[in-house]
Amino acid sequence: MTIQAHLETLEKKHGALEEELRTALTSPSSTDRLISDLKRRKLRIKDQMQRIKESTRH
Template sequence: MTIEAHLATLEKKHGVLEQELHTALLQPSVQDQHIADIKRRKLRLKDEIEKIRSSSH
C-alpha cells in the first residue's frame, strides 16, 4: 500500500468516526463513555495522519 493510499484510508476512517460522533451527540441515550471513546479513536487517527504527512516531506 502506498503512503497516499494509506492516508486516504485513514482519512476515510476519520470521516466515519466524525459521522458516528455526530450521530451519537444527537442521541441523548448515548453514554458519555462511548462519546469519549469515539473522540479518542478520532484523535489517534488524526495523530497517525499527521505523523505520516510530516515524515513524507
C-alpha cells in the same frame, strides 16, 4: 499499500468516526463513555495522519 493509499484510508476512517460522533452527540441514549471513546479514536487517527504527512515532507 502506498503511503498515499494508507493516508486516504485513515482519512475515510476519520470521516466515518466524525459522522458516528455527530450521531452519538445528538442521541439521548449515547453514553459519555461512547462519546469519549469515539473522540479518542478520532484523535488517534488524526495523529497518525499528521505523522505520515510530516514524514513524507522530509
